[in-house]
Amino acid sequence: MPLAGTVGAMLHHSKVSNSMRSHQSGFTLVELMIAVAIFGISAALAAPNLSLMYARHELYQTTTSLYNRLMLARSTAVSRNTMIVATPTNLPSGEGQVTFTAPLSMEPFPQNVRFVLPLPAQPLGFTSRGLSTSPLAVTTIQLQSVRDPNLIYTISLAPSGKVAWCAMQVTPCVQGQ
Numbered sequence: 001m002p003l004a005g006t007v008g009a010m011l012h013h014s015k016v017s018n019s020m021r022s023h024q025s026g027f028t029l030v031e032l033m034i035a036v037a038i039f040g041i042s043a044a045l046a047a048p049n050l051s052l053m054y055a056r057h058e059l060y061q062t063t064t065s066l067y068n069r070l071m072l073a074r075s076t077a078v079s080r081n082t083m084i085v086a087t088p089t090n091l092p093s094g095e096g097q098v099t100f101t102a103p104l105s106m107e108p109f110p111q112n113v114r115f116v117l118p119l120p121a122q123p124l125g126f127t128s129r130g131l132s133t134s135p136l137a138v139t140t141i142q143l144q145s146v147r148d149p150n151l152i153y154t155i156s157l158a159p160s161g162k163v164a165w166c167a168m169q170v171t172p173c174v175q176g177q
Contacts, residue, residue, distance in 0.1 A: 055112070055147035062113045063143055063153040063165055066098060069107050070124065070155070070163045073100055077126040085125035085133065088141055090115050096143070109143075116142035116152060116169075130161045138172040 070086065077084040080103070087099045096109040120141060125133035132139065138156050145151040155165040156173035166173035 052148055055145045055151055058110055058147070059113055059143060059145045059151050059153055060167070062109050063155065063167075066107060066143070067155060067163060067165045069098070069100070069104070070157070073104055074126045074130050074161055074163065076104060077128055078130045081128045083125060083127055083133065085123045087123040088115055088119050090117070090119070094146070112146040113143055114146060116144045124157050126161055132157050132159045132161050135159045140171045140173065142169060142171075 073084040073086060076082075083101075084104065085101045088096065089099065090096050094114055095111055096114045098107040100106065120139050122134055122139070124139055124141070127133060134157075136159065138158050140154060140156045143153045143155070152169040153165060153167050154170055154173040155163065156171075157163055158172070164173045
């Protein structure tokens with residue numbers, strides 16, 4: 001009798017485990033495909049925004065780097081009692097760069113940022129007193145993103161030596177715009 005009870009218990013246990021397996025939860029193939037489709041559509045909608053965001057970031061970084069380099073050139077001109085000149089150029093490859101006189105070095109731009117033409121007729125520069133080398137007019141240069149040609153930032157150098165930049169295409173750039 002005890003052996004018969006054991007066999008009955010084993011049969012009962014296998015029936016219980018089979019009924020448990022049939023009620024397990026999970027995702028169906030249709031549910032997974034719907035989730036993949038929603039993810040794909042949202043990724044397709046986000047891709048152009050990410051590209052524009054990257055273009056803005058790249059142009060912002062280049063503009064602030066050039067602005068900081070011009071501020072460094074001004075303070076170097078005053079501290080060393082010498083004239084510092086910066087010459088902006090667009091290379092034949094399409095890249096832009098600014099070449100400074102010694103002791104400062106060249107400031108290369110990323111491949112997707114260039115100057116808007118025309119460039120200033122005279123190079124930008126600072127006298128030993130920190131004033132602009134073009135004392136009669138504001139000198140303006142504009143940087144443009146190759147990824148989005150509508151993104152243009154402006155850097156202006158006032159006759160007083162003040163450097164300002166704006167996140168728009170304006171001539172001249174006045175701080176606070």
